[in-house]
Amino acid sequence: GAVVSQHPSWVICKSGTSVKIECRSLDFQATTMFWYRQFPKQSLMLMATSNEGSKATYEQGVEKDKFLINHASLTLSTLTVTSAHPEDSSFYICSARTGSGDGYTFGSGTRLTVV
Amino acid sequence: QKEVEQDPGPLSVPEGAIVSLNCTYSNSAFQYFMWYRQYSRKGPELLMYTYSSGNKEDGRFTAQVDKSSKYISLFIRDSQPSDSATYLCAVSSGGSYIPTFGRGTSLIVHP
Numbered sequence: 508g509a510v511v512s513q514h515p516s517w518v519i520c521k522s523g524t525s526v527k528i529e530c531r532s533l534d535f536q537a538t539t540m541f542w543y544r545q546f547p548k549q550s551l552m553l554m555a556t557s558n559e560g561s562k563a564t565y566e567q568g569v570e571k572d573k574f575l576i577n578h579a580s581l582t583l584s585t586l587t588v589t590s591a592h593p594e595d596s597s598f599y600i601c602s603a604r605t606g607s608g609d610g611y612t613f614g615s616g617t618r619l620t621v622v
Numbered sequence: 623q624k625e626v627e628q629d630p631g632p633l634s635v636p637e638g639a640i641v642s643l644n645c646t647y648s649n650s651a652f653q654y655f656m657w658y659r660q661y662s663r664k665g666p667e668l669l670m671y672t673y674s675s676g677n678k679e680d681g682r683f684t685a686q687v688d689k690s691s692k693y694i695s696l697f698i699r700d701s702q703p704s705d706s707a708t709y710l711c712a713v714s715s716g717g718s719y720i721p722t723f724g725r726g727t728s729l730i731v732h733p
Contacts, residue, residue, distance in 0.1 A: 513665070542651065548630055550710070550725040599677070600665045604719060611721065613665035
Protein backbone atom coordinates (compact mmCIF):
# COMPACT_ATOMS: atom_id res chain seq x y z
CA GLY A 508 0.00 0.00 0.00
CA ALA A 509 0.85 3.67 -0.09
CA VAL A 510 3.58 4.75 2.30
CA VAL A 511 4.42 8.17 3.67
CA SER A 512 7.89 8.31 5.15
CA GLN A 513 8.43 10.93 7.83
CA HIS A 514 11.66 11.81 9.58
CA PRO A 515 13.12 12.43 11.98
CA SER A 516 10.97 10.35 14.31
CA TRP A 517 12.12 12.40 17.25
CA VAL A 518 14.21 15.50 17.74
CA ILE A 519 15.38 17.56 20.69
CA CYS A 520 16.44 21.13 20.05
CA LYS A 521 17.32 24.22 22.00
CA SER A 522 15.01 27.20 22.26
CA GLY A 523 15.50 29.65 19.44
CA THR A 524 16.72 27.13 16.90
CA SER A 525 14.85 25.82 13.86
CA VAL A 526 13.87 22.25 13.10
CA LYS A 527 12.93 20.76 9.75
CA ILE A 528 10.63 17.78 9.40
CA GLU A 529 10.37 15.92 6.10
CA CYS A 530 7.59 13.84 4.63
CA ARG A 531 7.98 11.81 1.47
CA SER A 532 5.40 9.82 -0.45
CA LEU A 533 7.31 6.70 -1.44
CA ASP A 534 5.21 5.04 -4.11
CA PHE A 535 2.73 7.65 -5.18
CA GLN A 536 2.58 11.30 -6.02
CA ALA A 537 1.05 13.54 -3.41
CA THR A 538 -0.08 16.87 -4.84
CA THR A 539 -1.46 17.70 -1.43
CA MET A 540 -0.11 16.89 1.98
CA PHE A 541 -1.51 17.79 5.36
CA TRP A 542 0.35 18.69 8.52
CA TYR A 543 -1.11 17.93 11.93
CA ARG A 544 -0.15 18.58 15.50
CA GLN A 545 -1.15 16.30 18.33
CA PHE A 546 -0.83 16.95 22.05
CA PRO A 547 -0.90 14.02 24.51
CA LYS A 548 -4.33 12.41 24.68
CA GLN A 549 -5.70 15.00 22.29
CA SER A 550 -7.00 14.81 18.77
CA LEU A 551 -5.13 15.56 15.61
CA MET A 552 -5.32 19.27 14.88
CA LEU A 553 -4.87 20.27 11.27
CA MET A 554 -2.21 22.97 10.97
CA ALA A 555 -1.95 23.48 7.24
CA THR A 556 -2.54 22.04 3.82
CA SER A 557 0.53 21.85 1.64
CA ASN A 558 0.09 22.07 -2.13
CA GLU A 559 2.83 21.16 -4.56
CA GLY A 560 4.19 24.23 -6.28
CA SER A 561 2.09 26.77 -4.41
CA LYS A 562 1.75 28.36 -1.01
CA ALA A 563 0.41 26.37 1.87
CA THR A 564 -3.01 27.07 3.34
CA TYR A 565 -2.87 27.56 7.09
CA GLU A 566 -5.64 26.92 9.57
CA GLN A 567 -6.86 29.75 11.74
CA GLY A 568 -4.52 30.44 14.63
CA VAL A 569 -1.46 28.81 13.06
CA GLU A 570 1.43 31.21 12.52
CA LYS A 571 2.63 30.80 8.96
CA ASP A 572 5.89 32.60 9.69
CA LYS A 573 6.66 30.20 12.48
CA PHE A 574 5.65 27.00 10.75
CA LEU A 575 7.14 27.20 7.28
CA ILE A 576 5.86 24.66 4.80
CA ASN A 577 7.48 23.84 1.51
CA HIS A 578 6.11 21.41 -1.05
CA ALA A 579 8.61 21.67 -3.85
CA SER A 580 7.94 18.32 -5.51
CA LEU A 581 5.15 15.78 -5.83
CA THR A 582 6.83 13.49 -3.32
CA LEU A 583 8.28 15.82 -0.69
CA SER A 584 6.81 18.27 1.78
CA THR A 585 8.71 19.85 4.64
CA LEU A 586 7.66 21.63 7.81
CA THR A 587 10.18 23.92 9.47
CA VAL A 588 9.51 25.09 13.01
CA THR A 589 11.39 28.36 13.25
CA SER A 590 12.69 29.90 16.47
CA ALA A 591 11.29 26.99 18.43
CA HIS A 592 10.07 27.45 21.99
CA PRO A 593 9.16 24.87 24.64
CA GLU A 594 5.46 25.39 23.90
CA ASP A 595 6.13 24.11 20.37
CA SER A 596 6.98 20.71 21.84
CA SER A 597 4.45 18.31 20.38
CA PHE A 598 3.90 15.39 18.03
CA TYR A 599 3.81 16.49 14.40
CA ILE A 600 2.31 14.21 11.75
CA CYS A 601 1.95 14.55 8.00
CA SER A 602 -0.52 12.77 5.79
CA ALA A 603 -1.52 12.49 2.16
CA ARG A 604 -4.67 11.38 0.43
CA THR A 605 -3.95 8.31 -1.61
CA GLY A 606 -7.19 7.87 -3.50
CA SER A 607 -10.55 9.37 -4.16
CA GLY A 608 -12.25 9.63 -0.79
CA ASP A 609 -10.76 6.47 0.61
CA GLY A 610 -8.90 7.81 3.56
CA TYR A 611 -5.48 9.15 4.27
CA THR A 612 -2.05 7.65 4.78
CA PHE A 613 -0.11 9.11 7.65
CA GLY A 614 3.57 9.41 8.33
CA SER A 615 4.94 7.87 11.50
CA GLY A 616 5.12 11.24 13.24
CA THR A 617 7.88 13.39 14.71
CA ARG A 618 8.12 14.03 18.42
CA LEU A 619 9.65 17.46 18.91
CA THR A 620 11.00 18.47 22.30
CA VAL A 621 12.28 22.01 22.72
CA VAL A 622 14.46 22.57 25.76
CA GLN B 623 -20.19 21.73 20.65
CA LYS B 624 -17.28 19.96 19.02
CA GLU B 625 -17.86 18.48 15.60
CA VAL B 626 -16.81 15.02 16.73
CA GLU B 627 -17.12 13.76 20.27
CA GLN B 628 -15.26 10.70 21.47
CA ASP B 629 -14.72 9.41 24.99
CA PRO B 630 -10.97 9.29 25.63
CA GLY B 631 -11.19 6.33 27.98
CA PRO B 632 -9.08 4.44 28.82
CA LEU B 633 -11.14 1.37 28.13
CA SER B 634 -9.66 -1.76 29.69
CA VAL B 635 -10.92 -5.20 28.68
CA PRO B 636 -9.73 -8.79 29.04
CA GLU B 637 -8.38 -10.67 26.06
CA GLY B 638 -11.16 -12.19 23.98
CA ALA B 639 -13.75 -9.57 24.89
CA ILE B 640 -15.92 -7.75 22.38
CA VAL B 641 -14.99 -4.08 22.31
CA SER B 642 -17.34 -1.28 21.36
CA LEU B 643 -15.92 2.13 20.51
CA ASN B 644 -18.17 5.04 19.68
CA CYS B 645 -18.29 8.59 18.38
CA THR B 646 -21.00 11.15 17.84
CA TYR B 647 -20.87 13.99 15.38
CA SER B 648 -22.86 17.15 14.93
CA ASN B 649 -22.89 17.96 11.21
CA SER B 650 -25.38 15.98 9.14
CA ALA B 651 -23.40 16.86 5.99
CA PHE B 652 -20.72 14.33 6.84
CA GLN B 653 -20.83 11.42 4.44
CA TYR B 654 -17.55 9.60 4.98
CA PHE B 655 -16.66 7.87 8.20
CA MET B 656 -13.33 6.42 9.16
CA TRP B 657 -11.64 4.64 12.03
CA TYR B 658 -7.91 4.92 12.58
CA ARG B 659 -5.68 3.00 14.96
CA GLN B 660 -2.72 4.78 16.50
CA TYR B 661 -0.03 3.01 18.45
CA SER B 662 1.99 5.00 20.93
CA ARG B 663 4.38 7.47 19.27
CA LYS B 664 3.25 6.43 15.78
CA GLY B 665 1.10 7.96 13.09
CA PRO B 666 -2.50 6.78 12.69
CA GLU B 667 -3.27 3.94 10.28
CA LEU B 668 -6.60 3.54 8.52
CA LEU B 669 -8.64 0.61 9.81
CA MET B 670 -12.07 1.06 8.33
CA TYR B 671 -13.70 3.40 5.86
CA THR B 672 -17.42 3.64 5.23
CA TYR B 673 -19.67 5.83 3.18
CA SER B 674 -23.13 6.79 4.44
CA SER B 675 -25.11 4.56 6.80
CA GLY B 676 -24.75 0.86 7.34
CA ASN B 677 -22.27 -1.75 8.45
CA LYS B 678 -18.91 -2.82 7.11
CA GLU B 679 -16.99 -5.83 8.28
CA ASP B 680 -13.31 -6.63 7.91
CA GLY B 681 -12.07 -9.63 9.85
CA ARG B 682 -12.55 -8.99 13.55
CA PHE B 683 -13.55 -5.37 12.95
CA THR B 684 -17.03 -4.05 12.18
CA ALA B 685 -17.79 -0.40 11.54
CA GLN B 686 -21.34 0.83 11.95
CA VAL B 687 -22.81 4.16 10.96
CA ASP B 688 -26.21 5.48 12.01
CA LYS B 689 -26.69 8.80 10.28
CA SER B 690 -30.13 9.35 11.79
CA SER B 691 -28.60 9.60 15.24
CA LYS B 692 -25.17 10.83 14.06
CA TYR B 693 -23.52 7.91 15.78
CA ILE B 694 -20.65 5.76 14.58
CA SER B 695 -19.24 2.64 16.16
CA LEU B 696 -16.35 0.27 15.82
CA PHE B 697 -16.66 -3.25 17.18
CA ILE B 698 -13.68 -5.49 17.76
CA ARG B 699 -14.36 -9.18 18.26
CA ASP B 700 -12.02 -11.55 20.08
CA SER B 701 -9.85 -8.66 21.19
CA GLN B 702 -6.11 -9.27 21.47
CA PRO B 703 -3.39 -7.53 23.48
CA SER B 704 -2.00 -6.33 20.14
CA ASP B 705 -5.22 -4.34 19.70
CA SER B 706 -4.13 -2.10 22.56
CA ALA B 707 -3.87 1.34 20.98
CA THR B 708 -5.74 4.60 20.59
CA TYR B 709 -8.65 4.47 18.16
CA LEU B 710 -9.64 7.69 16.43
CA CYS B 711 -12.84 8.21 14.55
CA ALA B 712 -12.88 10.69 11.69
CA VAL B 713 -15.60 12.19 9.53
CA SER B 714 -15.58 14.20 6.34
CA SER B 715 -18.07 15.70 3.93
CA GLY B 716 -18.44 14.92 0.27
CA GLY B 717 -17.28 18.34 -0.81
CA SER B 718 -14.06 18.35 1.15
CA TYR B 719 -12.11 15.24 2.02
CA ILE B 720 -10.14 16.73 4.88
CA PRO B 721 -11.29 14.65 7.86
CA THR B 722 -12.19 15.96 11.28
CA PHE B 723 -10.88 13.70 14.01
CA GLY B 724 -12.22 12.73 17.39
CA ARG B 725 -9.75 12.88 20.27
CA GLY B 726 -9.34 9.12 20.31
CA THR B 727 -10.21 6.36 22.76
CA SER B 728 -7.37 4.55 24.48
CA LEU B 729 -7.99 0.78 24.50
CA ILE B 730 -6.10 -1.63 26.72
CA VAL B 731 -6.55 -5.35 26.19
CA HIS B 732 -4.95 -7.29 29.00
CA PRO B 733 -4.02 -10.98 28.78
